[in-house]
Amino acid sequence: MADEQRPELPSSVELAWGRRASSGRGPRPTLNVERIVDAAVRVANKEGLDAVSMNRVATELGSSPMALYRHVSSKDELLMLMTDLPLESPPRFTSDDWRERLRAWAWAHREVFQRYPWMVRVPIGGPPITPNNVAWFEAGLEALAGTALAEGEKVGAVLLVSTHVRSDVQLNADIRAAEANTDRAMVLANYGAFLRELTTADDHPALHRALQEGVFDDEDTDSTDEDFEFGLQTIIAGLEALMRGRDDD
Amino acid sequence: MADEQRPELPSSVELAWGRRASSGRGPRPTLNVERIVDAAVRVANKEGLDAVSMNRVATELGSSPMALYRHVSSKDELLMLMTDLPLESPPRFTSDDWRERLRAWAWAHREVFQRYPWMVRVPIGGPPITPNNVAWFEAGLEALAGTALAEGEKVGAVLLVSTHVRSDVQLNADIRAAEANTDRAMVLANYGAFLRELTTADDHPALHRALQEGVFDDEDTDSTDEDFEFGLQTIIAGLEALMRGRDDD
DNA sequence: TAAAACTGCGTATGGTTTACGCAAAAGCGT
DNA sequence: ACGCTTTTGCGTAAACCATACGCAGTTTTA
Numbered sequence: 001m002a003d004e005q006r007p008e009l010p011s012s013v014e015l016a017w018g019r020r021a022s023s024g025r026g027p028r029p030t031l032n033v034e035r036i037v038d039a040a041v042r043v044a045n046k047e048g049l050d051a052v053s054m055n056r057v058a059t060e061l062g063s064s065p066m067a068l069y070r071h072v073s074s075k076d077e078l079l080m081l082m083t084d085l086p087l088e089s090p091p092r093f094t095s096d097d098w099r100e101r102l103r104a105w106a107w108a109h110r111e112v113f114q115r116y117p118w119m120v121r122v123p124i125g126g127p128p129i130t131p132n133n134v135a136w137f138e139a140g141l142e143a144l145a146g147t148a149l150a151e152g153e154k155v156g157a158v159l160l161v162s163t164h165v166r167s168d169v170q171l172n173a174d175i176r177a178a179e180a181n182t183d184r185a186m187v188l189a190n191y192g193a194f195l196r197e198l199t200t201a202d203d204h205p206a207l208h209r210a211l212q213e214g215v216f217d218d219e220d221t222d223s224t225d226e227d228f229e230f231g232l233q234t235i236i237a238g239l240e241a242l243m244r245g246r247d248d249d
Numbered sequence: 250m251a252d253e254q255r256p257e258l259p260s261s262v263e264l265a266w267g268r269r270a271s272s273g274r275g276p277r278p279t280l281n282v283e284r285i286v287d288a289a290v291r292v293a294n295k296e297g298l299d300a301v302s303m304n305r306v307a308t309e310l311g312s313s314p315m316a317l318y319r320h321v322s323s324k325d326e327l328l329m330l331m332t333d334l335p336l337e338s339p340p341r342f343t344s345d346d347w348r349e350r351l352r353a354w355a356w357a358h359r360e361v362f363q364r365y366p367w368m369v370r371v372p373i374g375g376p377p378i379t380p381n382n383v384a385w386f387e388a389g390l391e392a393l394a395g396t397a398l399a400e401g402e403k404v405g406a407v408l409l410v411s412t413h414v415r416s417d418v419q420l421n422a423d424i425r426a427a428e429a430n431t432d433r434a435m436v437l438a439n440y441g442a443f444l445r446e447l448t449t450a451d452d453h454p455a456l457h458r459a460l461q462e463g464v465f466d467d468e469d470t471d472s473t474d475e476d477f478e479f480g481l482q483t484i485i486a487g488l489e490a491l492m493r494g495r496d497d498d
Numbered sequence: 499t500a501a502a503a504c505t506g507c508g509t510a511t512g513g514t515t516t517a518c519g520c521a522a523a524a525g526c527g528t
Numbered sequence: 529a530c531g532c533t534t535t536t537g538c539g540t541a542a543a544c545c546a547t548a549c550g551c552a553g554t555t556t557t558a
Contacts, residue, residue, distance in 0.1 A: 009436070009443060017447055026535025027523035053514065064538045066516080075515065126423055126437045127465075134448065134456070141455035151459040156479045160413065167412040174375055187258070188375045194258060198266055199383065206390035207383070210400040216376075230405045238487030275504025276554040302545065313507045315547080324546065502557080507550105514545065523536075528529100 009129075012072055012081060016130050031063060033071045037081045041116075044082065049118035052079075079122045080130065086116045087132035090139035099236050101143035106161050106232055109136065113169040120170045148243040157239055164235060168228045175224075192216035258378075261321055261330060265379050280312060282320045286330045290365075293331065298367035301328075328371045329379065335365045336381035339388035348485050350392035355410050355481055358385065362418040369419045397492040409484055417477045424473075441465035 012033050014020050022029070039060040044052050054075060058065040072078045091108045093101045113119050128137045140158035149157065175188055187194060192211060201208040210216070261282050263269050271278070288309040293301050303324060307314040321327045340357045342350045362369050377386045389407035398406065424437055436443060441460060450457040459465070 009447075023525095023534075025523095025525050025533075027537075029536065031537080054516085055514080066539075067537050069516070070536060070538095124419070124423075127440050129436055129440075129443060129447075134444070134453065138448075138453040138456045141459060145455055145458075151462040152464045153479060154455075155459055155464055156476055157483065159416075160480050160483060163412060163416040164409065167408075167416075170373075174373075187378055191376050191378075194378060195383070198258075198378075199387075204383065204387040206394055206403075207387045209394075210390060210404055213400040215401045215404055227405055230402060231409050234406070234409060234487035234491060235483060236487070237490035238483035238485070241486035241490055242483060272504075272556095274502075274554095274556050276506080278505065280506080303547085304545080315508075316506050318547070319505060319507090500558090503555085505554080506552095509549090509551105511548080512546095515543090517542080518540090520539090521537095524534085526531105526533080528531090 010073055010077055012077055013129060016081060016084060031061065031067055031071060033081065035061065036068055036071055037078065037085055040078055040082050041085050044118040045116065049121045052082075052118075054078075076125065080125060083119055083122050084130035084132045086112055086119065087136055088112075089132070090136045093139075093143060098144055098147050099240070102140075102157075102161060102236060102239075103232065105136075105140055105143050106165055109162065110165045110169060110228065113165060114172070117169065117173045117176075120166050120173065147239075148246055149239070153242075157235075160235055161232070164228075164231045168224070168231065172224050259322060259326055261326055262378060265330060265333060280310065280316060280320060282330065284310065285317055285320055286327065286334055289327055289331050290334050293367040294365065298370045301331075301367075303327075325374065329374065332368055332371050333379035333381045335361055335368065336385055337361075338381070339385045342388075342392060347393055347396050348489070351389075351406075351410065351485060351488075352481065354385075354389055354392050355414055358411065359414045359418060359477065362414060363421070366418065366422045366425075369415050369422065396488075397495055398488070402491075406484075406488055410481070413477075413480045413484060417473070417480065421473050 011020060015033050036057065040052055040057045043056055043060055047056075054065045054068055057078075058068055068078075072081070091104060093104065095101050095104070128134050137158065140161065141154050144154040144157060147154070192214070195204075195207065195211060195216060199207060260269060264282050285306065289301055289306045292305055292309055296305075303314045303317055306327075307317055317327075321330070340353060342353065344350050344353070377383050386407065389410065390403050393403040393406060396403070441463070444453075444456065444460060444465065448456060
């Protein structure tokens, strides 16, 4: 029989790619995946990711919680589909220099995450598989086209930059949340003071060298752009060095 | 009145640093933070992080769920304390070369995460504040001591490497989970096939260049060490370039 | 000896995801 | 035109979850 056992994509993912015909039978659907994902994103934008429950999304749609499960197989799947919506289309590149292209890609990616901070709180359950996520992946690889990097290395480089973007935005979001909440996130606002109380220059000399320069006492939040820049520059400089090592311009 | 309003650390954190005297009054405690955290880690090791509920941890201790709240103010706090336990002490450095030191630090850090995969699933709620986490932070800064980097840049560099370690381990854990589960994580095992089905060389030229070289068809899991190496080398090469730019050896 | 303080924990509340099955609606084959 | 089949919406309910509140009992201290 040779059962091929070809693995199938979740049907909602296939639907996101536009490869599912509505079979027509049965009552006219009043709901569809797009409306559900739209509503979920609306809730996340207004009230944060924690507010996104099947119940809350159903209320937003004026429908019943269980009705959603006809179109989405689980909440995780809904979350995955949500991350595809705000991405829209990646930017077109104008520069001939791969550094400029990768830099533009990173900043644009960060901008999207900053506009929709809940996106970085959605756990990554695997490689990009929805249309816009794949489009951004493609754009990242395109930025590195024509360089001396092997294909696998390009993928690694894009992943590295992507990870940097995510973690930077997440850190920023934590800081901003610290200003309001009295939770453990509050620790962040007084991090320098806490470290000074818990450690000494003998226990933690390197840490106290940083403390002495006031690294953790930043009141101005403008430093975050610089922090992002530092990581981005480091990665790009590293890629540059790797390329130069095997192929001089 | 000048109410100082000095923010206080969570009492369990102060306890982790050994700065809380048991006040003595009241019945002899049968539970303490250490036993609770131990039990929680035991559950996470055996059954994964999702199995760690107050109920499950209490069962492990032969106690009642609400008894835990006398020693731990919330589940989030318990999770934070959990991440401190497996770290133990960071490695001592032997090399004079900061590259070697940073590399050793990164590999050792990754080893811990790989031995306790649930650790990377605990969301980072802020900068390191528990003893062992701070000790690792200190060690990372120590690796960069004596270099031309500013103190703030050292912190950024350690954060960059730390993020790379975390994301690498998380990706590996996802892959390993894909072999068993039939969830959406299954996508990972057939990622190349799915991309070939959903995209064309016209839509996604850069992606198909990678596909043609079989980048996503890796059956051997040994490639993961190489992927980690690539990112680590890139970061280190980047830091090297930044140092060289302002201070030649 | 009495008061104070502290532990363990029972009860209960309000949330979560989602399995299961049923009634109604709509198109298809005859 | 009529029944069959498919599909939708959704009601019910089960099995979880974190944790607020308050009470009973135990131990130290005054």
